[in-house]
Amino acid sequence: MSDIINANPTILNPSDLPTRNSHARKKQSSSTYIADSIARLPPSRSLLYDPFSPQPASEDSAYASGASDEGEDEDETAAEDIDEQEIYDLISTISDPEHPLSLGELAVINLPHIHISHGTPTPDNPTPMSHVLVEITPTINHCSLATVIGLGVRVRLEQALPPRFRIDVKIREGTHQSTDQVSKQLNDKERVAAACENETLMGVLSNMLATCK
């Protein structure tokens, strides 16, 4: 690679990055997990489970006491909207083209700088347009790779979001010497399409996106 533009950027600690509080990702060695295995009564349906009885066992009141079914299964019906954290999770793991670090760790992508607005569904239009705006913060204000990073974010979101989303990627005001110019490039459909025809550029992008988890 040619000269590194910012050889010594500031980096964030992974444990300080915003995450969704999820019960699913508990390590087996964690105290919470052990506490759970010690103190959680098995759900009454597992006690009453009987492969030989044809109808599912009903919730017997004798067992319901204390045995709350805060289920292992998620609630099937409750919908979870796409929110800022979900967008953050999609794009913060993209690698920086210069450093073996993620955009989240370099604070290029920040949770407060992601904005989503959902349209209100109406009977005629049950899936109205939604809008997502991502503002990226280059590590230094003359970073010539800002466009590439922005393009990476854009390509990732286009692949990962349903078509009802309108995507805007901008450089955050005051963080780059040519904010408007770069933002314009990033939201010009034809220029983005042209960029996606460029093999070298797509090669760089696919390496950046390879770390998305």
Place this chain on the structure above:
Amino acid sequence: MEPAQQYLLAIDRDPDEAAQIAKATAKRLENKELILLSLTKSLGEYLTNDDRTIRAKAIGFYAAVLTALPPTLLSPAQVSVITQFLCDRLEDEAGLKEVTQGLFAVYGMARFQPEDAQMIVRSLFKSCDLMKHPQGTRYLVYQLLDKLMLEKREALKKISDFATGFVDLVTNEKDPRNLMIMFSNLKVVIIEFDITNSEEAAFDACFCYFPITFKQPPNDPYGITAKDLKDRLRECLQATSKFAVYLFPQLLEKLDSHSTNTKRDVLQTITACSLSYGKNIVANYWSTLWDAIKYEVLNASDDDLALEALEAIRAIAQSLSSKLGNVTKTSSLDRYLKTITKECLTQLRNPTAKQAKPSASILSAVASASVVSHATTIQAVMPGLLAIYDGLEEIMKQRSMLQALLPLFDSTAQVYGVWGEVELPPSLGNSLEPFKDKLFEIYSRALMGSAKEEVSFRLAGLSGLTKMSRIRNFLADNEIGLIVQFFDEIVLADEKDEMRDSALESLLMLSRLKPAQIMEVTFPAFMAKLPDKEESEKSYDMTLSALAQLSVERPVFQVLLTRIFNKLNIVLNNKSGPGYPFALVSSILFVLRRKNELGKDVSTHYARIVPELMTRTILPLCNASGGNALSHEAVLEVTGNIISLILRVMDAERQRVVVKELFKLFVTREPSAIITADKALVAERFNPLDHGSSPQQASTLILFTSAVAALRCEVQLPPDSKQQFIDRLVVLAQFPYTPGHRRSLLRLIAIVINKYFTTPADHEFLATCTEEMWTSVKTAESADAAFNLPTLFWIAKALSLRNDKLAEPIVGRLMELLDSEAFGATVGRGFEVLLSDDSLLCKENHAVVRMLSKQKLFVFCIPKLVEGFRAASPAVKRNYLHALSNIIRNVPSKLVLAEINTLMPLLLQSLDLQDAEIKVASIDTLSVTVTEATDLVAEHVSSLIPRLLAASSPSEVNTVKVRTAALGCLSIFPSALSIDVVIPYKRQIMRALLKPLDDPKRSVRKEAVDCRARWFALGELKEDD
């Protein structure tokens, strides 16, 4: 005919015969029937022959004769003459291999003289152009040289300019097997021989191989790895410090390489040579080395390389430290460290910058190199670092600085040891000592004095305190006590998982280094936190979890048991629900399991735990109190697990004693030693195996079953007739109180049959008994009325586990029932019982489980299932699919794969069923199939893809699990199948996956995004290759 002629005629036709001729000739020499001179003369005409193969064979004959001679036969003069003769032959390129064999033979003679060795080596150097010969021949020559080097080394040292000769001989060697010998000889030459005039030549002879890029070929018969070669080469390079002048500049040049392999090799070589060349040499090079190596740490793109570079930096410090007892201002070590500390300190002025952390690692590396190096480094950087810290205002920077100091504590622990170590501490005082109070204060403040959300800042504080408390003779006991209190507080109060887990881990570490602190401070604090009755908010679970994790050591566990039993009394008296008692008993189980995993004998806890828990459970069911939460089924399961775990590790003798008392209690209703109070009352009122027993008493069979399950096969059951016992259980199982009650009865039946019904009479009994059950099932009108059906499944399971021939007929009959509209569904579900792994009826509990029993059952079932499915009417087809899904969920996927050809149509059809569980099982199986049976999947890809896509959209039957599984399966296709097969579907799939991208569930969306990314990448250009 001359023997030489005979040999030449025979050698190509029959090597054995040729060998015989040589041996016979040797015998004649030995018996003085032939003299050496005439043998040598007889070769004359062949040795001048124009045909090179004839010349070689003639020497071959000579060598074979010499090899067959007894080693003591020849006189010193004769040995010399022969050696001379063979050495002369070296000028003839034709017979090098044979000559070498001959030389091996003379070398083996008793009267082989040092002069002869010199002669051989001189001739080799003079006449032999080694690289013209095949590697096998060269190998022989190397072996000969190796032997001579080993046993005649002193003689060889007298040869003038041996080193040059040797280097010339071996130049351009490329074969790894030869290089292995060559390197080890070269090392001896470099160390022991005079190389004054050939230093550079010797160096070049080694360094031309650097870096080794050899890759071990597959099926390599010699088993030489790149590492072997690297190690040998490195030994040569580090053999003399005279190489330094050539080596270091060239190494640093190679450090600019792009290959990580080369870089790693360079760094490892620098480390090795810095340590072996000694202080005076390294003193000349540290400056250039440091300038080059630091780059590899500060701008590392590869963590492993950075570690190697740190190791090299450390090695230089270690080398420069030698013979230094004190910090000495003018030493080269001091100059080296001054340069390093100055640069690192500058970097650490902004502790959040990318190069700050590597700088801290460098400081830690040099601080761990030696006592003096530690002292110099700490004295040079500590005041500066603390001053920087005081000037920092942003919490993020403070956190980074605290983290930067952590590796220095590790280095200190490395140099000064941790508590409890026996070696003497270094004589030089710990330089970190003067900074102790300040460090203790800032880390304590970070942990306890900052806002709860500042997780990483507080974690840095926590790790600092942990690391400091490890260092031997550093913190005072009261300071460590304070730290333990901090950690206790965090475990009990803190809500963040990460904090709590780290604090608990630190407490565990301290419980080994400073056990008294934990017993005296932590334990009482935690115990006091346990409430006396069930509370709406579970305040006890974390405390119990922490206590259980800290209680693996025996004395602590004893205290824990006492406290938990006391607590249990109080809680039960307060009429608790089952939740809290469940947690208390579970924590005992947790510790026992952990102990068992660590290989400790848990059976020693029998007396303390088993009668105690049994009595507390059973006695209240017999007196006026009417039972308590311990007889809740969930608690009974846990107690049962504890009993099983303790009994299974007992020897047969002790088990016999226990089983007698168990049967008194549960079966024959006599006063039993297991009950610790009111034995007579219990004997009178406790009748869990009678028809009239109360449901609560009946449910305690869970305990009985768990205990019997743990018995060894050689421990017989006490009742007079085990057959009557089974009959009794079978009748009870027909009308159970609860599913749990039935499960424990059926398990008990299966356990007893599996372990104890082995004689022909037993077989006859089982045959009759299952026949009767079968009749009653067949005549039943509904699944509910077929009350013996479950029993048949469990008996079949018990028998099939030990590969009993009775199993298959029972299973075969059960499979016929799949066709019945009345029972089919129940039977389909029964296969889960048949094939799933049971937690009580298992090998660990001494059940008879034969190898391949599952496989045997599988092989028996599948053809019947497939055939039955084909013939079945549409109404009952789903019963077969249900049975199939229960089977594939419970056998290893490799079994399913073996039959996948026949199963594929069924799996595809099961995707159309309206049953979520079956769908998940089928999709999971397909996911394995995609990677393991690519051809088959490729064949069906056109019917699979639409079905999987359909399963990925939400509906009543397509639950989250189904959708996730379907998307997961689809995402394997692009990488597993050949591109020609999948690429036609790319557009269709990219379009169809837009829908799951908008799935109402986040987890499904995540899966869809990953799946789509994989399909998107399919067929796109890759940048690198």
